[in-house]
Amino acid sequence: MSVLEVKGIKKSFGRVEVLKGLDFSLEKGEVLSIIGSSGSGKTTLLRCLNFLETADSGTIAVNGKVIFDAASVKRLKESEIRENRLHFGLVFQSFNLFPQYSALENITLAPTLLNRGTPEEIKAQATALIERVGLSDKTDSYPCQLSGGQQQRVAIARALAMNPDILCFDEPTSALDPELTGEVLKVIRDLKNAHSTMIVVTHEMEFARNVSDKVIFMSDGVIEEMGTPQEVFLSPKSPKTKSFLSKDIEAV
Ligand SMILES: Nc1ncnc2c1ncn2[C@@H]1O[C@H](COP(=O)(O)OP(=O)(O)OP(=O)(O)O)[C@@H](O)[C@H]1O
Numbered sequence: 001m002s003v004l005e006v007k008g009i010k011k012s013f014g015r016v017e018v019l020k021g022l023d024f025s026l027e028k029g030e031v032l033s034i035i036g037s038s039g040s041g042k043t044t045l046l047r048c049l050n051f052l053e054t055a056d057s058g059t060i061a062v063n064g065k066v067i068f069d070a071a072s073v074k075r076l077k078e079s080e081i082r083e084n085r086l087h088f089g090l091v092f093q094s095f096n097l098f099p100q101y102s103a104l105e106n107i108t109l110a111p112t113l114l115n116r117g118t119p120e121e122i123k124a125q126a127t128a129l130i131e132r133v134g135l136s137d138k139t140d141s142y143p144c145q146l147s148g149g150q151q152q153r154v155a156i157a158r159a160l161a162m163n164p165d166i167l168c169f170d171e172p173t174s175a176l177d178p179e180l181t182g183e184v185l186k187v188i189r190d191l192k193n194a195h196s197t198m199i200v201v202t203h204e205m206e207f208a209r210n211v212s213d214k215v216i217f218m219s220d221g222v223i224e225e226m227g228t229p230q231e232v233f234l235s236p237k238s239p240k241t242k243s244f245l246s247k248d249i250e251a252v
């Protein structure tokens with residue numbers, strides 16, 4: 001059974017159809033990279049998966065259970081939407097840490113609000129997560145005292161604290177200097193080795209090629225090409241994929 005099964009997702013803003021019917025699935029422990037030019041709908045797709053946007057049609061199933069069906073979404077209670085959202089963890093480009101809380105407090109906040117254990121258990125889990133992203137010495141630091149790469153690693157630990165089935169990243173390194181990019185990508189690589197299921201929207205083609213099990217190239221609201229990194233990067237079928245990849249090589 002797939003961890004994630006997305007069928008027929010469409011989304012329009014006004015009269016502009018931004019997602020034109022997307023279908024894909026993801027198996028447990030797989031890493032899916034989504035690449036594509038600016039405006040192709042990558043962020044909108046992640047936002048639909050995370051219920052930050054409501055798709056106009058289509059279904060989303062997690063572990064075989066339909067958690068979103070555009071046909072019946074209006075009947076869902078706010079509490080059900082909140083519960084469904086917890087299947088996904090989301091890490092944004094711009095970290096979005098709470099500036100008034102320490103690194104540790106950023107990680108414990110959501111599990112505390114949702115009563116996910118005793119304060120001691122939640123703190124122990126957060127301490128383990130902060131160690132996992134290599135920041136044990138920054139537990140009490142505030143976001144303004146951390147580098148961009150460190151903030152992003154706290155954001156990843158924060159997402160992991162809710163034990164999501166699928167961790168989604170929206171260009172997690174594009175706000176970072178190249179020397180800080182590596183430390184964040186290393187954390188994502190380590191998560192893959194620990195069999196986390198992940199969707200990573202990225203412009204880091206090397207990363208997409210080396211770390212993913214599956215790659216989607218999005219163009220103009222459709223999945224133009226989908227396959228293994230070998231298939232998409234080494235023998236792309238679509239002329240649009242070929243053109244996108246050759247531009248990327250020129251840009252390097
Ligand atoms: N809330 C919104 N209202 C209106 N239009 C929107 C909204 N959000 C996104 N769009 C439009 O949808 C299209 C897809 O945007 P999206 O942010 O998903 O692209 P993207 O692939 O993530 O691009 P980038 O690589 O630049 O991040 C764009 O044309 C954008 O202007």
Ligand SMILES: [Mg+2]
Pocket residue numbers: 042043044170
């Ligand atoms: Mg985007």
